[in-house]
Amino acid sequence: MTVLDAPAIRALPFTIDLPAGFTITTGRPGPNFNIWTIRRGQQPLVMVYAGPASQFPIYSGEMVEAGARASVVATEDGRRVALEHLFTRTSAPREVHVWITSVDGADRTLAERIGQSVDVR
DSSP states (O other): OOBOOHHHHHTSSEEOOOOTTEEEEEOOOBTTBEEEEEEETTEEEEEEEEESOOOOOOSOSEEEEETTEEEEEEEETTEEEEEEEEEEOSSSSOEEEEEEOSOOHHHHHHHHHHHHHOEEO
16 A cells, blocks of 8 residues: 555546545555545545446445436435546556545544545546
8 A cells, every 4th residue: 555645646647625634545446447445544435446347336325426427315314415436538557446434423424525526627
């Protein structure tokens, strides 16, 4: 696991609003894909895949098309939560898949906000 510095974050195929105290770390890459984790300390809150074919969707919920992405939205405790997003591009990486991890309470709200901030370059 490598923590990305500012130049490495600017080189990612996506932009993100990264709150203070959060880092982006690399995951185990595979053939033509990469996975990153957005975390606070050791706690992962959001995952991002960039490659040819993600496993979207991984969560159950309502599929919503908004702008340049498809999102899975579920109702939790009376409020709608965007659990994951899929951007499809014409160039590599063909898919950028963003999903929140299994966190609760304020961390879930924060993870959703961070996930919503992701956009492709």
